[in-house]
Amino acid sequence: MIPPGPRLPAVAQTAWFTADPVGFFESCHRRYGPVFTARYVGFPPEVYVATGELAEQVYRTDLGGGRAGEARRDFLEPLVGAHSVLTLDGDPWWAHRKLLTPPLRARQVAGYHDEITEIAAERIAAWPLGRPFTLRERMQDITLEVILRLIFGIRDAARLTRLRRLLPGLLHLSSAMTVAMAPPGARPVLGRVPFAPYRRFLRLRAEVDAILYDEIARRRDAPGGTDVLGRLLETELDDEEIRDELITMLLAGHETTATGLAWAFERLLRLPAVLERLPDDEEYLDAVVREVLRVRPVVYEAPRLLDAPLRLGDHEVPAGWYAGPSIPLVHHDPAVWDEPQEFRPERFLDARQNTRSWMPFGGGRRFCVGAQLALLEMRVIIREVLRRLDLSVTDPAPEARRLKNVTLAPARRTRVVARARVRARAA
């Protein structure tokens, strides 16, 4: 039996999902149970599952029968190119994944701790005091810098300045343009239309690529370095493949981590008892980060495009459809999470916690390759902010979750006021 779902026309489901993704998931779940079908304009039907156990069954298709790469390719290829671990599948995917994993392992990224601390301290020192501002952009500024210095390995001040200026615009144009304005078949034409966003995107991309290829050439002449680019240059990847993977890590790791941090402060500033125990208890800080990503997962889904029909309990999902977890629903499964709505970091201090139902980074073989870096960044940046500043919110009401590209972001972008700490917290 095909999983049930709303009878509304696809256009109405798309509008509902876009306006309130979590509300849409919750309503479908209540009405149709833990496996349901949504229909969006321009895409094959998508089946969502609401438990960790069912999600695992979908992730098992990573061994054959499901393609995570193809599910993302149409949106991402204009920016990440044809050689990205995000959009490849099968053997070519594995060839890249094998090379990208070692430099992003926990032990490797631990070596970035001090430099992330420095970047955060430098940036936080420039935040305004005593007047409202939005934290999300400030977090994007920090996570971009981490990528430029520790992944791209760029040290040259002029180059850093140019990329800081170019990359936010490129990312912005690419998300707006690929989804809404440039279906794959129309791209060659749109690329020639003066003033079309797609043409502007191509121009910006060419500017960024010129800098990246130049950097790659320079580094081939002077090998070494502990950044991720240095490690990729030791592999058999050619320049174009390396360029594509650098942009992939930027795209996958910049806005996601910044949004996770924006949610961390959106939650913490409304939870004085939790805030009080921060930031110096490292184990508790780690639990706080994990709990933030549970109650406010940044990425809401991790679909696979099915090559073959997939059985999920009493249901069968046809080949050619998408299947994957609704991550917010899995993270609020009452059979696994005691009082799921409550923010309780202590859950993660308990070693028996069921981690199968915690999937902010997806799962299966396509599990986020940058998860360890993201977790480290979140711990370090939260700690550095709290050591230096007292933050307060401008409006005590919780911020709603809004769709922002592939993420769920705080609607008011985490609006706060900062004051210097009278006595700095212990360093």
Ligand code: HEM
């Ligand atoms: C809080 C921050 C982050 C979140 C919530 C996040 C979430 C995710 C999710 C849900 C997936 C899809 C997994 C799946 O399909 O099962 C993914 C994939 C990926 N992420 Fe992350 N991510 C974050 C940070 C990063 C960072 C910092 C990097 C790199 C530096 C990164 C690189 C990637 C890559 C390359 C993939 C594709 C993996 C593959 O298909 O083999 N992510 N991420």
